[in-house]
Amino acid sequence: MFSSSLLLNISTILIATFILVIVFFKRKHKYWKNLGIECVEPSIPFGNVKDNVMRIKSPAEVFREFYETMKARKVIHAGFYSFFIPLYVPLDLNLIKHIIQVDFAHFTDHSAYVNEKEDPLSAHLFSLTGQRWKTLRAKLTPTFTSGKMKMMFPIIVDTGKELKKILEEECENGAVEAKDICARYTTDIIGNCAFGIECNSLKDPKTEFRIKGARLFNMTWLEVLSNFFSFVFPNLSRFLGVRLLPKEATDFFWNMIKENVEFREKNGFRRNDAFQLLLDMKNNEDQGSDASLTFNELAAQAFIFFVGGFETSSSMMSFVLLELGLNQDVQDKLRDEINAVLKRYNNEITYESLADMKYLEMVMNETLRKYPPLPALPRECTKEYKVPNTDVVIPEGQVVFIPIQGIHYDAEYYPDPEKFDPMRFSDENKNKIPQFAFLPFGEGPRICLGMRFAMMQGKVGLISIVKNFKITINPKTEIPVKPDPTKFFASTLGGIWLDLERIG
Numbered sequence: 168m169f170s171s172s173l174l175l176n177i178s179t180i181l182i183a184t185f186i187l188v189i190v191f192f193k194r195k196h197k198y199w200k201n202l203g204i205e206c207v208e209p210s211i212p213f214g215n216v217k218d219n220v221m222r223i224k225s226p227a228e229v230f231r232e233f234y235e236t237m238k239a240r241k242v243i244h245a246g247f248y249s250f251f252i253p254l255y256v257p258l259d260l261n262l263i264k265h266i267i268q269v270d271f272a273h274f275t276d277h278s279a280y281v282n283e284k285e286d287p288l289s290a291h292l293f294s295l296t297g298q299r300w301k302t303l304r305a306k307l308t309p310t311f312t313s314g315k316m317k318m319m320f321p322i323i324v325d326t327g328k329e330l331k332k333i334l335e336e337e338c339e340n341g342a343v344e345a346k347d348i349c350a351r352y353t354t355d356i357i358g359n360c361a362f363g364i365e366c367n368s369l370k371d372p373k374t375e376f377r378i379k380g381a382r383l384f385n386m387t388w389l390e391v392l393s394n395f396f397s398f399v400f401p402n403l404s405r406f407l408g409v410r411l412l413p414k415e416a417t418d419f420f421w422n423m424i425k426e427n428v429e430f431r432e433k434n435g436f437r438r439n440d441a442f443q444l445l446l447d448m449k450n451n452e453d454q455g456s457d458a459s460l461t462f463n464e465l466a467a468q469a470f471i472f473f474v475g476g477f478e479t480s481s482s483m484m485s486f487v488l489l490e491l492g493l494n495q496d497v498q499d500k501l502r503d504e505i506n507a508v509l510k511r512y513n514n515e516i517t518y519e520s521l522a523d524m525k526y527l528e529m530v531m532n533e534t535l536r537k538y539p540p541l542p543a544l545p546r547e548c549t550k551e552y553k554v555p556n557t558d559v560v561i562p563e564g565q566v567v568f569i570p571i572q573g574i575h576y577d578a579e580y581y582p583d584p585e586k587f588d589p590m591r592f593s594d595e596n597k598n599k600i601p602q603f604a605f606l607p608f609g610e611g612p613r614i615c616l617g618m619r620f621a622m623m624q625g626k627v628g629l630i631s632i633v634k635n636f637k638i639t640i641n642p643k644t645e646i647p648v649k650p651d652p653t654k655f656f657a658s659t660l661g662g663i664w665l666d667l668e669r670i671g
């Protein structure tokens with residue numbers, strides 16, 4: 168008798184909770200309708216991310232499908248739900264231009280979580296907000312001017328030579344995985360330029376630097392959950408001490424930066440790298456001025472150069488290699504260009520020679536179109552915003568996602584979008600691509616700070632490979648490649664396996 172009444176009580180509680188959850192989601196899922204914005208019917212509890220949570224589709228595929236559905240309805244903007252969190256998605260390029268450039272004052276932030284107390288490395292340029300971001304952005308912009316990049320160029324060329332040497336050894340043992348080798352190359356360069364140390368991950372793939380770097384992009388389920396929690400409840404998360412990045416990895420980077428600062432300061436050691444530029448700002452006599460940095464600020468910026476730089480750049484390079492393997496005519500044409508240009512520069516890769524390789528840049532741009540490392544660009548509405556030519560008012564705090572993946576595959580801007588066609592970016596054709604329809608590095612005042620650096624290191628790495636090896640796809644690579652549903656950044660399931668044959 169007792170146990171049956173207990174059972175009844177438990178069932179009642181469960182049913183009541185179930186009803187409450189349904190009511191909660193139903194109410195939350197009315198948000199876009201109430202604002203007068205169309206959406207794709209959300210499901211409970213997933214909203215519009217069910218296929219991603221069930222690991223059927225990658226975030227890029229989900230965003231693209233959503234974009235295409237809403238574009239077919241001819242709307243200028245749409246509402247998306249990640250579970251019960253509403254994301255505002257502008258589709259019209261003119262509206263996007265307003266959000267990320269013209270009316271930037273209403274959308275200054277990236278809507279990223281910072282917990283400076285528990286994790287000082289989280290207070291980096293990408294995640295900082297408002298005036299703090301603005302001041303720091305102004306301080307850091309000079310880090311990647313042409314003059315500063317020329318200073319770092321020898322480090323990159325040396326790493327390109329090392330890449331060639333390692334590939335000559337590794338290709339003898341069978342297929343090479345493109346993402347792995349490119350990530351080791353970019354880790355060595357960014358580690359060298361941003362931390363000022365030789366990481367040697369090309370020579371030794373198991374070096375701690377590479378392992379800890381890769382760990383930052385391989386989150387456990389618990390970390391994915393705490394990420395979501397901090398996104399929904401940032402203040403509570405800070406109060407509870409939630410961190411976004413794995414402690415063992417951030418502790419490693421923090422200590423390395425600290426030791427490096429101490430070493431350079433104690434020994435008066437100087438080097439032509441981005442780390443030195445940050446250190447000079449820290450030691451600027453005029454403390455508190457616009458040109459100075461605290462130690463914590465230095466550490467967080469060195470960290471974002473590394474995190475922002477190695478994964479995105481290696482993703483770009485590995486997809487270029489994939490497309491070169493699939494399109495032998497493009498590969499031959501590119502190699503011809505590289506050889507012809509280098510001949511004019513005494514067979515040396517110089518900073519100036521890169522500017523003459525127009526086809527290389529076209530190949531890289533077309534790759535960034537097909538595989539943008541970030542499938543969507545985040546923004547936060549920081550000041551209430553009336554959407555031009557509508558009655559819709561976006562409230563303060565609203566998270567915005569610019570649907571890069573969808574735009575890059577929109578046949579209106581890129582006819583036959585599945586086709587890999589570098590000629591879209593030729594001098595004659597590139598003017599046909601509308602403004603704000605090509606966004607791999609973002610746009611406006613928050614455009615990627617390392618864009619030119621990324622292109623430079625990518626070019627040197629690709630020249631070192633394409634000049635010296637014929638690239639074909641190894642049968643271990645599943646074609647067409649399948650995007651990895653567990654990763655936000657563009658990546659493939661099973662990797663990109665290539666056969667490399669030495670030339671000459």
Ligand code: HEM
Binds near residue numbers: 472476606616620
């Ligand atoms: C192919 C390589 C890369 C891609 C595709 C890429 C892409 C992006 C994108 C989409 C953003 C956001 C832009 C926006 O909101 O409008 C961004 C921001 C940023 N990127 Fe990159 N990035 C790359 C390489 C790099 C490198 C090599 C560095 C540093 C050395 C870097 C440092 C940063 C920083 C510091 C920000 C934050 C800028 C700010 O909020 O003011 N990125 N990147």
